[in-house]
Amino acid sequence: MTPAVRVAIDARLPSYTTGGISVYVRHLIAALRTSAPDLDVRVLVARQNGTRALAAGFRAVPVRTPAHHRFERTALALEALPLRPDIFHSPDFVPPRTLGWRAVITVHDLAFLLYPELLTPASRRYYGQVVHVARAVARVIAVSRATAERTVRLLGVPPERVQVVYHGVAPQFAPQPDLVQRTAAEQLLGAADPFALFVGTLEPRKNLLRLLDAWEAARSRGWLPERAHLVLVGRPGWLCGAILSRLDHMPAEQQVHLHAALRYEQLPAAYAAATAVVLPSLDEGFGLPLLEALACGTPVLAAAAGALPELAGPGCLLVDPLDVEALAAGLRRIFADADLAQTAATAGREHAARFRWERTAEETLAIYHAAHREAG
Numbered sequence: 001m002t003p004a005v006r007v008a009i010d011a012r013l014p015s016y017t018t019g020g021i022s023v024y025v026r027h028l029i030a031a032l033r034t035s036a037p038d039l040d041v042r043v044l045v046a047r048q049n050g051t052r053a054l055a056a057g058f059r060a061v062p063v064r065t066p067a068h069h070r071f072e073r074t075a076l077a078l079e080a081l082p083l084r085p086d087i088f089h090s091p092d093f094v095p096p097r098t099l100g101w102r103a104v105i106t107v108h109d110l111a112f113l114l115y116p117e118l119l120t121p122a123s124r125r126y127y128g129q130v131v132h133v134a135r136a137v138a139r140v141i142a143v144s145r146a147t148a149e150r151t152v153r154l155l156g157v158p159p160e161r162v163q164v165v166y167h168g169v170a171p172q173f174a175p176q177p178d179l180v181q182r183t184a185a186e187q188l189l190g191a192a193d194p195f196a197l198f199v200g201t202l203e204p205r206k207n208l209l210r211l212l213d214a215w216e217a218a219r220s221r222g223w224l225p226e227r228a229h230l231v232l233v234g235r236p237g238w239l240c241g242a243i244l245s246r247l248d249h250m251p252a253e254q255q256v257h258l259h260a261a262l263r264y265e266q267l268p269a270a271y272a273a274a275t276a277v278v279l280p281s282l283d284e285g286f287g288l289p290l291l292e293a294l295a296c297g298t299p300v301l302a303a304a305a306g307a308l309p310e311l312a313g314p315g316c317l318l319v320d321p322l323d324v325e326a327l328a329a330g331l332r333r334i335f336a337d338a339d340l341a342q343t344a345a346t347a348g349r350e351h352a353a354r355f356r357w358e359r360t361a362e363e364t365l366a367i368y369h370a371a372h373r374e375a376g
Helices: 020-035 072-083 121-128 130-136 145-155 178-188 208-220 241-248 264-273 288-295 324-336 338-352 357-374
Strands: 006-010 040-046 059-063 087-090 102-107 139-142 162-164 195-199 229-233 256-259 276-279 300-303 316-319
Touching: 006 020, 006 072, 020 040, 020 357, 040 072, 059 072, 087 357, 102 130, 102 145, 102 357, 121 130, 130 145, 139 145, 139 357, 145 162, 178 264, 195 264, 195 324, 208 229, 208 241, 208 324, 264 288, 276 288, 276 324, 288 300, 288 338, 300 324, 316 324, 316 338, 324 338
Parallel strands: 006 040, 006 087, 040 059, 087 102, 102 139, 139 162, 195 229, 195 276, 229 256, 276 300, 300 316
Antiparallel strands: none
């Protein structure tokens, strides 16, 4: 019998952050347990944060090297060496130095190359390593066609080594009972119906200053219902000072609310309770909130940027993220267009259902096997 391919997966990041990449890591590992229960997997977790449960069903390997440490490529490689993996998968862009294994990395976006001014110097240094390592790995998983095209064009990776594997949408993202929605609106978000909802890290790439400009313009022109609210849910990210300052000085009559990030299990009720979800980002390599909102039957106002047009389906309204007037007109429509809401609740949900974490795992597993075969 041919021995199983031994795979090491770097799952340290969920110990440090709850953002989109951490969601990807958690769901990928869980889906691999179902799609490939016999796969010989070692899951590298942060020693100090007690996240061994993340690897349930596989072997957890606690490591000391922190995520995004300046010496992590060498330190993590030395910690992984005794595992002797055939494949080492780095879901957070940057792999350890290769010590006898085939490396697979996931590239989520390349905004750090397109908009370097939107990152801190430390972040630019960390993600800038991808420019040098991407051409040396066995396979690059790109989370969208837009990201794959940029990986080839900006990083010089041969097209045959770049494969698109979409994220999935977890089953809990679905329409919620009316009582659950009202409870989410009132107790979790402090907002009454109707309201537009943003979910994401507060950072310049999310384009929130223009969204706030558009909200003020739409309200001053009487384009919004008198009781309409804008709710921003997310933790402060890098270079968020201007966003927080603007929010601090927003007049109360604008009815804009900022809330700390919800727990993951609270998001479906929040999405379902919203009149619409807004995602005005300057760039997105994927954009999970778009699909999660549609899965809950909620329409989406999204930027025509990055991978968002690629993912958008029925019930989505796309606008130029640099055009405040277009954003304001979009806000006007999402509060008034009953047909858009109905489309999201029917065809939009069907569209989102095509994105499954099981499929993500199956396609990722095929990449592991392909990279292993090439090793001979």
